[in-house]
Amino acid sequence: DTEVTQTPKHLVMGMTNKKSLKCEQHMGHRAMYWYKQKAKKPPELMFVYSYEKLSINESVPSRFSPECPNSSLLNLHLHALQPEDSALYLCASSQVGRGEVDTQYFGPGTRLTVL
Amino acid sequence: AQSVTQLGSHVSVSEGALVLLRCNYSSSVPPYLFWYVQYPNQGLQLLLKYTTGATLVKGINGFEAEFKKSETSFHLTKPSAHMSDAAEYFCAVRWTSYDKVIFGPGTSLSVIP
Numbered sequence: 001d002t003e004v005t006q007t008p009k010h011l012v013m014g015m016t017n018k019k020s021l022k023c024e025q026h027m028g029h030r031a032m033y034w035y036k037q038k039a040k041k042p043p044e045l046m047f048v049y050s051y052e053k054l055s056i057n058e059s060v061p062s063r064f065s066p067e068c069p070n071s072s073l074l075n076l077h078l079h080a081l082q083p084e085d086s087a088l089y090l091c092a093s094s095q096v097g098r099g100e101v102d103t104q105y106f107g108p109g110t111r112l113t114v115l
Numbered sequence: 116a117q118s119v120t121q122l123g124s125h126v127s128v129s130e131g132a133l134v135l136l137r138c139n140y141s142s143s144v145p146p147y148l149f150w151y152v153q154y155p156n157q158g159l160q161l162l163l164k165y166t167t168g169a170t171l172v173k174g175i176n177g178f179e180a181e182f183k184k185s186e187t188s189f190h191l192t193k194p195s196a197h198m199s200d201a202a203e204y205f206c207a208v209r210w211t212s213y214d215k216v217i218f219g220p221g222t223s224l225s226v227i228p
Contacts, residue, residue: 003156042205042218043159056215085176090158103149104216 003027004092004107012113014097015081021110023074024089033104034066035090037053043090049074050096081114117142119208119219134178134193136222138206141187146175146208148182148189149216153203160203165189176200201226 004025014017023032031050035043048056049068063085065077074091088109096103122137140146147166151159163174170182180191189206206219 006158040203040221040223042221045215048215092159103161103164105161106151108158109156111156 004091004093004105006089006107006110008110009108010111010113012115013078013081014115015083017081018079020078021076021089021091021112022059022106023076023093025071025093025105025107026060027093027094027105028095030071030096031094031102032068032070033078033092033094033107034076035076035092036090037090037109047076078112082114083114086112086114116209117146117210117217119206119217120203121206121219123222124220125223127187127224128177128196130198131226132160133153134191134196134200134224136191136204136206136224138180138189138191138219140188140189140208142210143187145182145184146209146210148180149207149209150174150189150191150202151205151207152176153221155202159205162191165195190201196224196226198226202226 007022033048034046037043045058046060047066052068063080064092067075089091091107095101117143120139123191149164150162152162153159161173162178165172173179178193203221205221206215209216
């Protein structure tokens with residue numbers, strides 16, 4: 001099973017709202033990622049968690065707050081977003097240091113619209 | 116800086132024709148190489164990957180890619196295009212397991228009936 005699930009599929013929020021995106025995997029992967037993807041562009045890395053610890057933050061604004069409650073779950077908390085934050089948010093997961101390259105498996109994404 | 120280029124932001128082929136999507140990376144050190152496909156309003160799906168060993172890699176949906184170190188290339192091919200192949204294709208590289216994945220800009224494939 002190489003499935004990463006994400007909820008919700010679509011989200012519309014105002015600039016004063018607080019919402020959360022959720023990602024889940026049951027592949028035993030210990031690295032999880034958040035990407036942002038604008039239309040017709042490649043994914044841009046936002047955050048990486050390795051063994052439930054934040055290992056990479058790509059200078060993402062503080063209005064995006066990641067959380068990794070356990071090895072299977074990854075959340076992205078959203079607050080006071082701007083219209084330019086509207087995008088497809090992708091979650092991915094991979095093994096860590098198993099002696100081979102760690103292939104990232106992606107979820108279907110959450111389509112976020114900020115009004 | 117290390118980079119990935121994909122020649123042709125948009126490629127159109129006729130149904131049944133050969134598909135060739137180009138990918139080149141900028142390093143003399145061979146990386147780990149991936150091709151992902153993204154259908155409209157969906158996430159990225161792994162098509163195939165090269166790590167070590169055989170340089171011709173077979174993937175899902177009839178796609179294959181060949182790693183050519185001398186040309187720093189990893190072009191994706193499929194002998195006969197199908198309408199369902201219409202999608203965005205991303206080449207990606209990673210130099211070690213601890214590096215970030217670097218994505219190419221993507222190639223949009225259209226299949227003409």
